Each structure stands twice: as C-alpha cells, then as structure tokens.
Amino acid sequence: MRGNLFAVAVNLVVLTVRAERLHVLLIERGERPFLGEWALPGGFVRPDEDLVHTAGRRLGEETGADTGHAVVGHLEQLASYAAPDRDPRGRVLSVGYLAFVPDMPEPTPGGSAAASAWWPVDGTGPLAFDHDRILADGVERAKAKLEYTTLAASFCPAEFTVTDLRRVYEAVWDASLDPRNFQRKVTSTEGFLVPTAALVTGGRGRPPRLFRRGDATALHPPMLRDPHRVNDRATAAPRHDALG
Amino acid sequence: MRGNLFAVAVNLVVLTVRAERLHVLLIERGERPFLGEWALPGGFVRPDEDLVHTAGRRLGEETGADTGHAVVGHLEQLASYAAPDRDPRGRVLSVGYLAFVPDMPEPTPGGSAAASAWWPVDGTGPLAFDHDRILADGVERAKAKLEYTTLAASFCPAEFTVTDLRRVYEAVWDASLDPRNFQRKVTSTEGFLVPTAALVTGGRGRPPRLFRRGDATALHPPMLRDPHRVNDRATAAPRHDALG
DNA sequence: TCAAAAGTGTTGTCGATACACCCATGG
C-alpha cells in the first residue's frame, strides 16, 4: 500500500446558546504541543472505532453525559483538515465534527484537558493548531443549517417555548427576528413543533405554551436569512439598552 | 502520540452532464483489492501534500488536463469515510471530493486504472469499497448546491446558452423546468450570467445568446426544488417521446 | 409558410414582512 501514514484525530465544535449568545466549548490544553492554550476538544480515533463513534464518545465525556445529564442535541461531520504542517508532532489528519447541545451547567474537563469552558464564538482568542478555521467552518455550517432544517430545536431542552427557539435563531444568526412572524412560521410548519398541554407560569406577561420537537427534519420552505437584514441585532441591542 | 495510524486516500466524485443525464467518472481497478471492479478514481495523499492538492492532481490526471484540455469546473471537499473494515488492506481513511466538470471526450485512464468511463449516476452497479455511499453523498450534495449557488455553470463550457444551463439543472435534479421561467430567473440574477455578443447559429429555431459565467457564487433567493415537483421528467419524457 | 426554439408580458397564488390589535398574566 503506497502513501505515508497519518494519525487521525476528531475535533469537536460543540455549540450551545447561553445568555442569548452562541457559545463554543473549548478546553485548555494540559499537554504539549500548545500547552496552556485553548483548543477544540478532541481525541485520536481508536482501533476499530468509526469516526462518529469517536466523536460521540468525546462529546459525552466533555458534556458530562456520564453524569446522567441527558444530552440530546445533534452531531454531524463537518470537514477534514490535513495541512502537512498543522501539527508539530507529525502528520495528523483531523476530522471536524459539529455538535448542537442544549444549555447546561459548566462543563467538566474530560480527557487530557486542564480546564474547559463555554466561550462566546466571537470572543475566542487565537486557538491552538488550525482550530480557528475549524470553528469558523462549524459556525458557518450552523448558520446555514438553521435555514433549511429544524435543527435549531437541538439547542433547546426537551420542552421549550417558541421564544426559546427564536432566541436560538437570533443567537446563531446574530440577527433579530420579528417574534410574531417567527411564531407563525414555526407553529405552522408541519412536524416542527409538537404542542404540549403545559404553560410556563411565573414570568411576566401571558404564559407561553411549551412544545416538544416534532418528527420533521427539513424546513419547507426554508427560513431564509435575508442577506440585507443580517446583523440587525448588533445595532438594535444597544439602542434598546439606551431606552431602558 | 496516541492512536493508531491510517493510510489516507482521496476519492473523487467527478460529475458531468452528458446526453442530458448526470454522469460520474469511474475507473476499472487494475490491482487488488477489488481487481476488475468499478470504483471512484482516487489515490493516496503524498508526503507534504494537502488534501485538496491530492484531489486536484488526480482530477487533472483523470480528465486529461495535461493534454491541454481546459478543465475549469469546481472542486470541493465532500466528507471522510473511515469505517474500520472499509478496506481489506488495513485502516484507510478516505476523504471524498466532489468535482463538477464540463462534458468532454472519453477519459484516458490515469494512475493504476485498467480503464475509465463515464457512467450514468443511476446506472452504476455496486462499486468497490464503500464507494456507493460516497457517490450517493456526492450526488445529493450536488443537487443541494444547485439550489443556492451558481455552480451549475461549472458543468458548462466557457460559453453556453441558457438552455445549456437549464439542461444541467434538469439532469442533476432529474426534473423538468419551465424554460421561460428559468430564463427569467437566471438572467435576472445579478452576476450569474455575463452576456456576450455572440449567437449560436445553425440550429432549429431562434438562435440563442451565448453567456459566460459571472462573478456571483450565491443565488439569492435560491432556486428551490419543489419537493412535490421533483422527478416530473421521469414521467414527462416518455410522454414527449410518444408524442414525437 | 410552417415548425421549432428563444425570449417577453401578464396574471394568480403563495409566502414573507410589517404592524395593528387582542389575550393573559404579575405587580
């Protein structure tokens, strides 16, 4: 068999929505190279292990699935990265995986990490290896997927309100959406949301209904990001603060 | 460095439109394993070679770019496949690449292939390795990309008519599109098509104008496949034949 | 003059936006 040999790793872009902002799970490296720097969680593919199995195993370790915390979410392959000089240890190919998980308590470091934390996706410093690139690709994929799939619900807990779902879109797209039109769009899309009998009490205003995820995976017609309207929230939010 | 080692290969899903059908470039294997069976072209990643470089090199070899034939087209990474038992020789990770090329003469086998040929994508027998899966992923990606990008033009030669472009959509989607509405859509999308002064003479009917590709890469709003309308051509074509 | 293919005009429909308005709760 011709060709030289590679070590094969999986790196995870684990996204969640916290405090109405999109966050990514990063680990502080506990070993060389890039000791002490922040990086995407990941690990090498074990013998007889398939890529998605490695990704799922590491995702569970990092998000504390072993602690009984139910992580539903979503996991899909993103792309592979194999520039010859991307790892000083030698030739390493990394397969990026993209995960969407509901908001959860602070993560517990898994693997060989010194620490782990949720970072706002636009507030990370330079990351180890080529992980800036992998992160950027993951965020872009996430933005696109919300347009034509129902995967936004993967960021939500088992039961959630329409407003919860809207905040996912707003955080991922960094845009503001009309709550009334959004409500109609998602509730009228067959199979996106399954209503429950429950209401959320205790908040201000009229109590919202609770929904579960439906069977639909595709969104027809899609919810398109208007390219002229994206990023409205960046300017709208300060204006709102000034008025309050 | 933990983890076992992999050989890393690139496999190409090279698509083109011939005789109004979507075709894929396959090679007949000239060595074991799967000697004599049909497979996607590919090759191992060389030392100091990046993935896209391997893919571009093999694409040029298979499509005869070295013969002076201008291959413009499009090349993008598709996904990686690394099931432990996918190659009987040992642990091999394959990175799939998707290529769109204009129609061209019969290919000349490159690498270690015994033969190579264009096959209709829905007429291939079972392929070697897990290449059926890679091919299916590539075709699905191609269908999706035509919706929201201008990549259909990558299947066309440097100058082409609106009808040429429509036949690309019809072949990839296996659907029939209204020529008049299609014309308006693509000619009114800023930057998709650049008109030339030339007309195509010699055919029946009014001579069509020739266009070149424009700078636009995205299609806003997208040209959506109506899920209810797909596959019309499968029934429409025989009807047309019966009438002709 | 006819057939064939390119290209334009027009109309109905559907979905999205924008926004007026009502509903249901906590203070």
Added chain:
DNA sequence: CCATGGGTGTATCGACAACACTTTTGA
C-alpha cells in the same frame, strides 16, 4: 389598571408558476 410578553389578524409586497404571446431562425 398598567406593564409585559404571548399570540392572531391583515394589508402589502415580492417571487414564482402557469401560460398566452412575440421573435427569429431553418426547412
């Protein structure tokens, strides 16, 4: 009863499907 947020009704607009119609060629 007022503020707050959930949710509905509706006018308008833009894009697209459908299809009548005109244009320009070869036979």
